[in-house]
Amino acid sequence: MSPDAARPHMRAEVAASWERSAAAGVEVGQGDAPITLETPDLRGRREAHPLARVFPLLDDVLGREVRDCGAVMALADAEGTLLWVCGTPETLRQAERIGFVEGSNWDERLVGTNAPGLALATGREALVTREEHFRSAVRSWSCAATPIHDPLTSRLLGVLDVTGGDALVVPQTMAMVRAAARLAEAELARQAPPPPAPSDARTTGVRLLLELLGHDEALVTVDDGRARLSRIRLSRRHSEIVALLAATPGGLTGDELAVLLYEEDGGTSTLRAELNRLRGLLGDELLASRPYRLTAPVTGDWLAVEAQLAAGDLRAAMQGYGGPVLPRSTAPGIVALRERLAASVRQALLRSGTPELMSAWTRSGWGRDDYEMWLAQRSAVPATSPMRALVEGQLARLDAELG
Known part of the structure; x- marks a missing residue:
């Protein structure tokens, strides 16, 4: 700098x-x-x-x-x-x-x-x-x-x-x-032109938008298909349930959902109660059972990042990556989802050799101690760049902290 x-x-x-x-x-x-x-x-x-x-x-x-x-x-x-x-x-x-x-x-x-x-x-x-x-x-x-x-x-x-x-x-x-x-x-x-009139209540084109990246509690936007939007902040447990169902469009049985949700066995009756409360928030028509599934099309910030990575658009993926998926969740299924996405983004960054994109990672709370990323950034930054001193300083800090 x-x-x-x-x-x-x-x-x-x-x-x-x-x-x-x-x-x-x-x-x-x-x-x-x-x-x-x-x-x-x-x-x-x-x-x-x-x-x-x-x-x-x-x-x-x-x-x-x-x-x-x-x-x-x-x-x-x-x-x-x-x-x-x-x-x-x-x-x-x-x-x-x-x-x-x-x-x-x-x-x-x-x-x-x-x-x-x-x-x-x-x-x-x-x-x-x-x-x-x-x-x-x-x-x-x-x-x-x-x-x-x-x-x-x-x-x-x-x-x-x-x-x-x-x-x-x-x-x-x-x-x-x-x-x-x-x-x-x-x-x-x-x-904007008015949307076409639906033939019945179940063909209104309802959509769900989930925001999970960097949020401990999911933000859900419900689009009713008539240009009316409602926004809901879910509890941490409801956030985990919605995220797991969104990641499994075909649905999950109660037992499958419990395995992904709880760190220890049990909790089936608690899960049923949570699902009933969630249905009350979202509406009966949006959360089905046997298997449990979301009935409306789902878009999500983490899904967009995955798609951008698949398309090779790392810059857009980094712009959309607002942090780990539900960072404080310890639900096994969420931990796996979070680690998989973070690893994909990180590996793409390491392969890219693009200093400003690496810098976005190392400036973040989740990437500031990523020694390998700082090393890769040092290799990518020209010796004459004003960024070189910052990168060297951070590597020296980590060397001291890590012994």
């Missing part, structure tokens, strides 16, 4: 972004952002993008305010390419000097820490002020950004950003950007 990174009071999320930027090979003195879409391609990308339907609304509710305060409003796609950049002619000329123009890409792996790139990397709103930018050329600017998602599928569509001077560094800026993004999502939902 650059010596500049040692300045006091750097926020943890910014420090992590600096590490990702350095690991990706971005240099502090690097110039303009790369242009990844030339004008003819840019025009076609904008016309085909879902955010084109709400850009006029965003320009009306946010763009005018931004122009009045000498800033620019930008709308990027999910890859970090700026599709629209709006502002006064003078402000646009100033932004052009740092390459903040339509068609440029502001993924932090290409241009270092910035609000649109940080929002894409973390999936959360981001504020990056002057000296928090990784590249020195951008440090006279501040920016605030938030993701925009498809309201029906939750798919990331892009990022809304406001970039300007010191006047932006107030809480009202992020509130304004956040409100505009939510307004855009509401408008996208309003424009």
